[in-house]
Amino acid sequence: MAIEKKTIGDLKGLRFFVPSYQRGYRWTEFDVSALLDDVAEFSVEGDKRYCIQALIVKKRDDGSFEVVDGQQRLTTIYIFMKIAAQEIRSAVPPFELNYETRKNSGSFLKTLSDETNFDDSNIDFYYMGRAYSNMNKWLESQPDKSVAIQELNTKIRKSVFFIWYELLHDIDPIAMFTKVNLGKIPLTNAELIKALILNQDNFGTDASKRQTEISIAWDRIEQGLRDDSFWYFLNEKEQSGTRIDMLFDLLAKDYNAIAQNPISTSQNYFPFLVFSAALKNAKEKEEFVNALWSDVEKLYAEFRDWYNDLNKYHIIGYLIANGTTITEIFSLTRGKRKNAVNTALLAKSKIKYDDLNMLALDTTAHKKRIRQLLLLFNIATLVCKSEKQYRFPFDIYKREQWDIEHIHATADETDDADDSLGNLALLDCHTNRSYKEAQFIDKRKIIIERESKGLFVPLCTKNVFLKVYSKNLNDMDLWNEKDKTEYVSAIKQTLDTFFNERSV
Numbered sequence: 001m002a003i004e005k006k007t008i009g010d011l012k013g014l015r016f017f018v019p020s021y022q023r024g025y026r027w028t029e030f031d032v033s034a035l036l037d038d039v040a041e042f043s044v045e046g047d048k049r050y051c052i053q054a055l056i057v058k059k060r061d062d063g064s065f066e067v068v069d070g071q072q073r074l075t076t077i078y079i080f081m082k083i084a085a086q087e088i089r090s091a092v093p094p095f096e097l098n099y100e101t102r103k104n105s106g107s108f109l110k111t112l113s114d115e116t117n118f119d120d121s122n123i124d125f126y127y128m129g130r131a132y133s134n135m136n137k138w139l140e141s142q143p144d145k146s147v148a149i150q151e152l153n154t155k156i157r158k159s160v161f162f163i164w165y166e167l168l169h170d171i172d173p174i175a176m177f178t179k180v181n182l183g184k185i186p187l188t189n190a191e192l193i194k195a196l197i198l199n200q201d202n203f204g205t206d207a208s209k210r211q212t213e214i215s216i217a218w219d220r221i222e223q224g225l226r227d228d229s230f231w232y233f234l235n236e237k238e239q240s241g242t243r244i245d246m247l248f249d250l251l252a253k254d255y256n257a258i259a260q261n262p263i264s265t266s267q268n269y270f271p272f273l274v275f276s277a278a279l280k281n282a283k284e285k286e287e288f289v290n291a292l293w294s295d296v297e298k299l300y301a302e303f304r305d306w307y308n309d310l311n312k313y314h315i316i317g318y319l320i321a322n323g324t325t326i327t328e329i330f331s332l333t334r335g336k337r338k339n340a341v342n343t344a345l346l347a348k349s350k351i352k353y354d355d356l357n358m359l360a361l362d363t364t365a366h367k368k369r370i371r372q373l374l375l376l377f378n379i380a381t382l383v384c385k386s387e388k389q390y391r392f393p394f395d396i397y398k399r400e401q402w403d404i405e406h407i408h409a410t411a412d413e414t415d416d417a418d419d420s421l422g423n424l425a426l427l428d429c430h431t432n433r434s435y436k437e438a439q440f441i442d443k444r445k446i447i448i449e450r451e452s453k454g455l456f457v458p459l460c461t462k463n464v465f466l467k468v469y470s471k472n473l474n475d476m477d478l479w480n481e482k483d484k485t486e487y488v489s490a491i492k493q494t495l496d497t498f499f500n501e502r503s504v
Helices: 029-041 071-084 103-110 123-140 145-158 173-181 189-197 207-225 228-234 245-257 270-281 285-308 310-321 326-333 338-349 364-385 394-399 429-434 440-452 459-465 481-500
Strands: 002-007 015-018 050-059 065-069 096-099 160-166 403-406 424-427
Touching (some): 002 270, 029 071, 071 123, 071 160, 160 189, 189 270, 207 285, 228 285, 228 394, 270 285, 285 310, 310 394, 364 459, 424 459, 440 459
Antiparallel strands (some): 002 160
16 A cells, blocks of 8 residues: 655646545635645745645556545645646646546636636536635735745645555445545544555565564554553543554654654644654664554553553553643653652642642632542542452543532522532532432432442442441431531541552
């Protein structure tokens, strides 16, 4: 599978064919203006280039290329070239575009000019004509239209590029089109990188064997990341497409940091572009591919080590759930002995908890701290109190959006709501919404019913509604001031044990 970077100038002499399964050109004024803004604002200093997107094609028997994805931008670039050609004689479009369904559309594009009499007899004519007019409108808004055309023309031809992704002859272009465009899911960095590093030209005489080895290992890692328990331990949300992208995103930052010509991190397909440039500059391509794949496997193994070590799992999972980046965690774990790692992770996770009676839902900062504290209380209880350690299910916690809620809501509107920590616990968003104003006894029934169905309830939330932290159990139907005080005391004692009486 051919995969490389092609500037617009590199497309000179190529013929593109837009098949019937593609919809027609549909870009709006917003789309056109956004592209022109991006290109105009992009700096070419240091020979930098602007990635416009992936252009997926398949070579046809007549030598032309069937466009599987990228038609909209390709057509937009063509339309700009027609405008530029009236200002700069040499600025004719370097490539051709033809359409299977509306054959007249290709001819219409070729004749576009300021003299064209636009009509709506063909839906493509309408949108192409609108794009032409909108481009002129954008250019006329610039300080000097002529200068703007010349500068854009130079940039587009020399510094704007597609990621050229040429399908093998046995790949069904319609199946690929459906995959890429179903819900408008673009090719992921991982898919591009896989094609890049598995290119047969990167290997010696045993290319097929090495390609197979990496492919099998790749699938194993992707399958491992498909385990939601593992994935949500490391991430806050789902990632569309391939989850192995996460590993390449992290490694790309490291590779880019030592590159002679670093890629802008805001660039489309940043990880792919980093590895593409590194591979191009490598003296030995096979050696580079092997080193990169070794780094991928080491990073995956590092994450597996975190996951399998329940002590690391709980602290690191807690930190990630509260906004600590994986890069920050690397700084606490890499190159250190186990005891030093444990100490560093504990120190990073420690939050102030000697003033618990002062905490209430009165400020955004307090609310954030209470949520962190209640999550940590649940984790610390699992770690410190259980005979056998259990995994806190970060996947359920994040997907069900467990958050702060009142243990006992004030049903009587004459009373003020109690927003202090002693009256707060974690509840899932559904229970929060459905039973927000329920009293203690009613919420307890809901919690017990939920758990009886095998649904997840955080341990400390269940303990609250069973009054595990209360010393006086004479009245199980109320959550009174004494209960609140003893609950806050239990939180402090558990965190004291977690931080001071054990090493993780």
